[in-house]
Amino acid sequence: AQSVAQPEDQVNVAEGNPLTVKCTYSVSGNPYLFWYVQYPNRGLQFLLKYITGDNLVKGSYGFEAEFNKSQTSFHLKKPSALVSDSALYFCAVRDPLKAGSYQLTFGKGTKLSVIP
Amino acid sequence: EAQVTQNPRYLITVTGKKLTVTCSQNMNHEYMSWYRQDPGLGLRQIYYSMNVEVTDKGDVPEGYKVSRKEKRNFPLILESPSPNQTSLYFCASSSRSSGNTIYFGEGSWLTVV
Numbered sequence: 001a002q003s004v005a006q007p008e009d010q011v012n013v014a015e016g017n018p019l020t021v022k023c024t025y026s027v028s029g030n031p032y033l034f035w036y037v038q039y040p041n042r043g044l045q046f047l048l049k050y051i052t053g054d055n056l057v058k059g060s061y062g063f064e065a066e067f068n069k070s071q072t073s074f075h076l077k078k079p080s081a082l083v084s085d086s087a088l089y090f091c092a093v094r095d096p097l098k099a100g101s102y103q104l105t106f107g108k109g110t111k112l113s114v115i116p
Numbered sequence: 117e118a119q120v121t122q123n124p125r126y127l128i129t130v131t132g133k134k135l136t137v138t139c140s141q142n143m144n145h146e147y148m149s150w151y152r153q154d155p156g157l158g159l160r161q162i163y164y165s166m167n168v169e170v171t172d173k174g175d176v177p178e179g180y181k182v183s184r185k186e187k188r189n190f191p192l193i194l195e196s197p198s199p200n201q202t203s204l205y206f207c208a209s210s211s212r213s214s215g216n217t218i219y220f221g222e223g224s225w226l227t228v229v
Contacts, residue, residue: 004158032216043222044159044206051216090158094216102147102166102210103174104218106158 002027002095006107013081014115021076021110023091032094033074034104035065039087047089050074061085081114088112118143120221122207128227129197137192137224139207145219147210148190152176152203153223159206165190197228 003026013019025031035047048059055067065076074091088111092104120141129135141148149164151174161174165184179201181193190209194201204225210218 034218036220044220046217046219049215049217092159096216102149102216102218103161103164104159104208106151106160108156108158 002031002093002105004091004093004105004107006089006091006110008110009108010111010113012113012115015083016080019078019081019085019112019114021089021091021112023074023076023107024072025074025091025093026072027093027095029095029097032096033065033067034092034094035059035063035074035076036090036092037061037087038090038109044090047076081112083114083116086112086114118219120207120209120219122205122221122224124224125222126225128229130229131198132196135194135197135226137194137205137207137226139190139192139221140188141190141207141209141219142188143209143211143214143219144187145209145211145214146187148184149174149208149218150180150182150190150192151206151208151220153206154203162192162205194226197226199228202226202228 005024033050036044050067058064088109090109091107123138146167150162151159153159160176163182165171207221208218
């Protein structure tokens with residue numbers, strides 16, 4: 001069964017500092033990996049994805065993530081945090097070989113707080 | 117504008133009173149699904165549909181029904197809601213043409229008292 005772990009419930013970072021939100025995954029095949037962001041009282045917004053190719057993927061709002069197959073990780077990063085980045089972040093994995101393979105398995109979420 | 121639209125966005129109802137949460141997408145996606153979000157549990161899939169008249173259970177289907185009579189619509193039905201179904205619900209859609217990205221609606225806050 002596929003699974004996702006986000007080891008930190010909350011991450012605090014000062015504005016202007018780099019941020020990292022961690023994600024590790026477990027899947028039988030080659031994973032499709034996603035990051036979504038949820039602002040208060042809003043839906044889920046797609047940030048970026050890794051399907052194949054370059055291990056470093058760039059997404060919306062200056063975020064990027066690095067796929068590391070040996071460590072089964074897909075950490076989200078941003079060089080300089082903004083207060084407006086404060087939100088709940090979800091990592092998700094999809095096994096394209098699995099029946100009904102559009103199903104995403106989500107981590108429990110990491111709350112990012114950027115301190116002015 | 118490409119979007120997934122859910123209604124209602126907010127609902128308070130009583131135990132046992134049947135309700136339907138509608139979901140519609142305008143992207144001609146084959147795949148649609150429903151998730152619920154609960155604190156500390158992330159999002160869990162309730163039901164999904166690979167195409168019209170094709171539906172299947174996700175990870176937490178108990179107490180829910182769905183139907184897919186048209187490609188654009190995928191309503192979630194709670195025949196007899198109970199307080200443990202109080203949650204934030206998301207509808208989602210995707211297709212190969214969307215590059216495997218799954219798009220989510222704005223969410224429906226449901227409270228069962």
